[in-house]
Amino acid sequence: MPLIETRALNKRFGGLHVTNNVDLALETGEVHCLIGPNGAGKSTLFRLILGEHLPSSGAILFAGEDITALKSFQRIRRGMSVKFQVPGIFKALSVRQNLEIAMQHHYEPAHLAEEIDKLLAFLNLAADAGRLAGNLSHGQKQWLEIGMAISLKPRLLLLDEPTAGMSPEETHATGEMIQRLNADGMTVLAVEHDMAFVRQVAHKVTVLHLGKVFAQGSIDDIVANEDVAAIYLGQTTAHATAHQQPGGLHA
């Protein structure tokens, strides 16, 4: 049984068919990357899975349960967690408080401080615990939000461009973090443009184009696919681009 599954999912905004019959299934323990040019419907699909949008038709199943009609917070409580594209942190609060808000209902009050310290160390943010989250560097903000997301101990982690704006080193470190989390059993669905990163972490890749699933397979299948290269305008072969510039395939 897949951990998360969308069945014939459709979303229309007026005449715009943003999500067109999308069937997507992630097995437990899978790291799955979602790629596609701008306007492919990646973000909308994320928002449908999270319950921020309700689908026009179709169903979403989480661990076999139909969650199509559930509210966002109910889905989170069932074991999902998300890191947004623009860091969704509480800027006017301290780093520690950001984590406390995320974790306060998941740990005994007596152990909470200790658990926060552990996570701060894991995120390399121990020295910044007292700083305002809004004053962190961009990469640190991304990590803080990833920290908040994983502190819920989700079964499914949704990452919307987790490495956007990160340096190649930070990107690589983020990839390693995801691999560690995955080794502990976390299933990951990520929207990502950085093909080096996708190659580093993904077991499986889905290409969305004009709201439909355009191609699906391993990263090697995808980069070898001429049709996929063709939808990224101006790029003759995705394979070459991906190798020439690690940040390539910027759709």
Place this chain on the structure above:
Amino acid sequence: MNALTRFLRRLEGPQTLGRGPLFWAGFLVTLAAACAYPLFSDGYTVGNTVYFFTWIFMALGLCLIWGYGGSLSFGQTAFFGIAGYSYGILTINFGAAYGFTFVALVFAVAVAALFAALLGYFLFFGRISGVFLGIVTLSVTLVLERFMAQTAGPEWRIGAARLNGFNGMSNMPPLTLPWPGGDIVLFPDVELYYVVLAMLVVVYLGLRILVNSPFGNVLVAIRENPERAEMLGYDIRKYQLGTFVIGAALAGLSGVLYTSWGQYITPSSMGMTAAALPIVWVAVGGRSDLTTTLIGTVTVLAVFQALTIHGSQYALVVMGVMLVLTVLLAPSGLIFALARLVARPFTKRLPGDA
């Protein structure tokens, strides 16, 4: 660390300004001064001071809803009026014997809270936020004012209580403490002062504990980023509604105290001017903290009163100017900016300076 000490430790925390022995020493000195004040004054003046105190509950409620929760509500005066009228209707009908005025106080506050729960349900679960929340709450307040203003006719009565239209309802009994050897009637005098002061201390400390609790954490999280708060698994609408109701209950408490203080309530207590004033008090003091709100409210009220007494027709204009200056020069509040300046050498972690 057991549960009680953990509870009391929440008197200070990241959501409240002021911590450590120095702050609490200052708090106790202020409280002692407030307790000693009637000894150095006369009953009439003390009674007038209570008038200031009655408004603070409403301001603290707005501080919670707006400063901590991030929802600007003009509805405080509506709940103020509802509770005030409810107190009048109850006590005019059932009298003041056997401490009933305090039962009426509880009922009147409950009516205001219930109304807030109904209104808030449709607002928050209808996902109305930002400026629209302000517009709807202001409209509700004004509708209530208009409605009460047209109840002059004799047909507008509930039991023995005439609503009396624009002239308002009067002659309800003041709060009355049952006491062996004769009830104590709390006219605007020293006794009422101590009762309201005690309520103020309890509410202030209780709110400090509330905002530093996990509930308060979620509240500021919603203010900072509602989407993120929901995506941490919080049903943010429930938190917003809960806050709205608590704030409304405090406004209701103000309404009851005001009504029993002056034995008088009119529709204009829910009018446009009345609805705007709490915003000014809270904004000028510093809406993001309970203490600055409290100090700010007392200060602004005192300035307002002084201007009015000395015959200035422009007291309201001055209020407006104060609001504009605050928004332009110190968006987090004048008292807040001042407190931060003074407190900087003493503390390391302040909101905005952590």
